[in-house]
Amino acid sequence: MPKPRKEQVSLDATPYYHCVSRCVRRAFLCGTDISTQQNFEHRRGWLENELLKQAQVFAIDIAAYAIMSNHYHVVLHINKQQADSWxxxxxxxxxxxxxxxxxxxxxxxxxxxxxxxxxxxxxxxxxxxxxxLMNISWFMRRLNEIISRKANEEDGCTGHFWEGRFKSQALLDEQALAACLAYVDLNPIRSNMAKSPETSDYTSAKNRIIKAKSAHAANHPHQQVKGLLVFAGNPKQNMPAGLPFKLTDYLKLLDWTGRIIREDKRGAISKTLPPILQRLNINADNWIEITQTIERNFKGFIGKPDSLNNSLTHFNRQRRSSIQASHSLLS
Structure with missing residues (x-):
């Protein structure tokens, strides 16, 4: 039996959550329906626009997103400090x-x-x-309701457009966060919808890359994409709000990972690891495995073994979910 949503979210454990929502009844969110040849590509724009627009109202930041043919991924950051300041x-x-x-x-x-x-x-x-206004259930609920109403009106039908519950995974530490960001941003490449992050339409990766190319100082928070949670740099004292990585380091990691996934050759892994992997002490083979199977290997929580242990109290759990995958891939 699924756990109540309130038992899947704890700000004491982490403000970061990976959410996935999928269509039902073979409905097409975007892309072309092979059976009818009807094109729904414009619905990607609906979802992307509403996602970014809604984030400006909620105390919830968008860290990453990827809009696929019959589902979408989003990494959300709950900004309690912002909500409390209102x-x-x-x-x-x-x-x-x-x-x-x-x-x-x-x-x-x-x-x-x-x-x-x-x-x-x-x-x-x-x-x-x-x-x-800082609740991911209310955020996802409203977003899905708006898109389902528009899609049902366009399809001339009624009924459910989305599965009853969106999937949620708590990202418990930096390793989990970095892996999930890359997993989401590289979704179109794994699905053969794009050949590189910069050609992955309707993703946070493409928006960040386009902005970075034109920015004088790509790592400066004020020169990053508006509407997305900024990359604030490597952890340090008096660190500004944002993701705990340098944007340029993350984009290099994304390009490196995307090339390996696309070539589908473990032997293509370079001996020179991107700086993020060195700092997070993640093995290259493990990284490739994580960024292709994060939903399959990890259920409700993603993190190192000690992060999973520390989260038990916060989430009122007794069993350590996905502990085997945590030991083999993130230990």
């Missing part, structure tokens, strides 16, 4: 950008006779909305 009015404005709110919130801005007792009652709703 004022009373900020939360209401953001919630109204997504939903209608309620009678009290609609009257709040227009009724000069709005009482203190009503504001105190509205405060209760505001705190609920604040929690929802």
């Amino acid at each position: 004022s009373f009015d900020d939360v209401i404005e953001r919630w109204h950008a997504l939903y209608k709110g309620n009678v009290l919130s609609q009257r709040y801005y227009v009724d000069p006779n709005f009482s203190q007792a009503e504001k105190e009652k509205l405060t209760e709703y505001v705190e609920v909305w604040r929690e929802r």
